Amino acid sequence: MDFSELIAQVTRPDPPKELALQLLQRSREPALALQLFAAASKIRDETMGKTLWWSAGISSMMPCRVEPLCTYCTYFTVKSFPLDELVASVKAIEDLGIRHLHLSGGTDLAGYDNELCEAVNAIRDVSSIEIEINLGPSLTRNGVRRLKQLGVASITSSLETFNPEIFAKAKPGDSLDARKALIEMCQDEGMPVRSMILVGLGESEADRIDHLYWLLQFPRLYHLRFSRFMPYRGTSWEDHPRCSPWEVARLVAVARLLMPHVDLGLAAGNSPDDIPLWYAAGGGNQVLGASVSMRQGRVKAQPGETVIPVTDRVSLVSRMGHIEQFVRGLGRDIGSAAPQLR
Ligand code: SF4
Structure with missing residues (x-):
C-alpha cells in the first residue's frame, strides 16, 4: 500500500492493528517518517491547538516499597x-x-491512600493548583474516590511495558495487572487517567502497538507520556542500549493518529533537547517547566537550568527559559493554563 494511503487508513476511526504496526515499521525510513510526522502534527494542531502549557513535578513523594x-x-x-x-x-x-x-x-502495592490524601489536603490548605497523582498502583478504589472528592485532576498508572516477560524482568516486585486494574478503576470512577510507556526495554514494535491499542479502550485517558530508556551504571541494565529518540518520535506519531485528542508528552530519559523532534512528530502540548525533589537540594544547575532554593534541603529546578526558547524556535508559545481534563 502507498504510504500516504496507509497514513489515511490509520487516521480513520478504529483502524486494524496490523495497519498501525505496518505504519510504525515502515516509518523507520526517514523520508516516510517525515510524511507521518506532518500528518500527526496537523492532527495535533487541529485537535489540541498550537499553544503549549506548563506543568511541574514533585518526585520522591513516598518510600518505594x-x-x-x-x-x-x-x-x-x-x-x-x-x-x-x-x-x-x-x-x-x-x-x-x-x-x-x-x-x-514511589510505589506501595499495599496502598498509600491515607498518605496521599493527607498530602493533597495540605496542598489544598494553601493552593488551588491542579494536582495529578503518579505513585504506581498504590491506591485502592476508595483511595481513588477520596482523591476525586478532594479535587485531584487525574491519576497516573504507568504500564511502562506491555510485554509481561519484560515487565517481570524489569519490575519483579511490581504488578502489571495491578497497574492495568488502576486504569480500569479510574475509568469506572470517572477519574481522568494518565499513563506512560517506557520505550526501549527490549519490547518489539508489535508490543508497542499492542500497548497503544489496549489504552485506546479508555476514554478517560487524557495524557500519555513516553519515557526513553536510559541505562544506569550499577543496575543489571547498564549494558542495555540507550533508546534512540527516533523510536520515541515514530511511536508518538502513530499514537497521535490513533488517539488524536490525547496529550502526548515526554517523560523520563528525555530532555529539552528532545522537544523539537517530539513536537514535529505530533507530540504535545504539555511541557515540564520545573521539578522538585529532595535530592535536587544537593545538585548543581545544568546548563539552561535555574536552581531556586525552597528550604535547606529542597530546591526547585526551573528549565522554563530554556524550554521557552526552544518552543519559540518552533513558532509556538507556552501558556500557563492547563486544558480542561476529560
Ligand atoms: S521504578 Fe520501580 S523501584 Fe524505581 S521508584 Fe518506580 S516503582 Fe520504585
Missing part, C-alpha cells in the same frame, strides 16, 4: 516528602506562574 526494587531504577527513595516542605515547594512552583503539578514516586 516494591520488593525487589525495579532492576533498572536508581531513583527510588526511602523517606516521605515532609508536608511542610511539600507545601513550600508548591508555593515556589506557583511563584513561577505554573498552575499544574504532578506528585510522583
Whole structure:
C-alpha cells in the first residue's frame, strides 16, 4: 500500500492493528517518517491547538516499597516528602506562574491512600493548583474516590511495558495487572487517567502497538507520556542500549493518529533537547517547566537550568527559559493554563 494511503487508513476511526504496526515499521525510513510526522502534527494542531502549557513535578513523594526494587531504577527513595516542605515547594512552583503539578514516586502495592490524601489536603490548605497523582498502583478504589472528592485532576498508572516477560524482568516486585486494574478503576470512577510507556526495554514494535491499542479502550485517558530508556551504571541494565529518540518520535506519531485528542508528552530519559523532534512528530502540548525533589537540594544547575532554593534541603529546578526558547524556535508559545481534563 502507498504510504500516504496507509497514513489515511490509520487516521480513520478504529483502524486494524496490523495497519498501525505496518505504519510504525515502515516509518523507520526517514523520508516516510517525515510524511507521518506532518500528518500527526496537523492532527495535533487541529485537535489540541498550537499553544503549549506548563506543568511541574514533585518526585520522591513516598518510600518505594516494591520488593525487589525495579532492576533498572536508581531513583527510588526511602523517606516521605515532609508536608511542610511539600507545601513550600508548591508555593515556589506557583511563584513561577505554573498552575499544574504532578506528585510522583514511589510505589506501595499495599496502598498509600491515607498518605496521599493527607498530602493533597495540605496542598489544598494553601493552593488551588491542579494536582495529578503518579505513585504506581498504590491506591485502592476508595483511595481513588477520596482523591476525586478532594479535587485531584487525574491519576497516573504507568504500564511502562506491555510485554509481561519484560515487565517481570524489569519490575519483579511490581504488578502489571495491578497497574492495568488502576486504569480500569479510574475509568469506572470517572477519574481522568494518565499513563506512560517506557520505550526501549527490549519490547518489539508489535508490543508497542499492542500497548497503544489496549489504552485506546479508555476514554478517560487524557495524557500519555513516553519515557526513553536510559541505562544506569550499577543496575543489571547498564549494558542495555540507550533508546534512540527516533523510536520515541515514530511511536508518538502513530499514537497521535490513533488517539488524536490525547496529550502526548515526554517523560523520563528525555530532555529539552528532545522537544523539537517530539513536537514535529505530533507530540504535545504539555511541557515540564520545573521539578522538585529532595535530592535536587544537593545538585548543581545544568546548563539552561535555574536552581531556586525552597528550604535547606529542597530546591526547585526551573528549565522554563530554556524550554521557552526552544518552543519559540518552533513558532509556538507556552501558556500557563492547563486544558480542561476529560
Ligand atoms: S516503582 Fe518506580 S521508584 Fe520504585 S523501584 Fe520501580 S521504578 Fe524505581
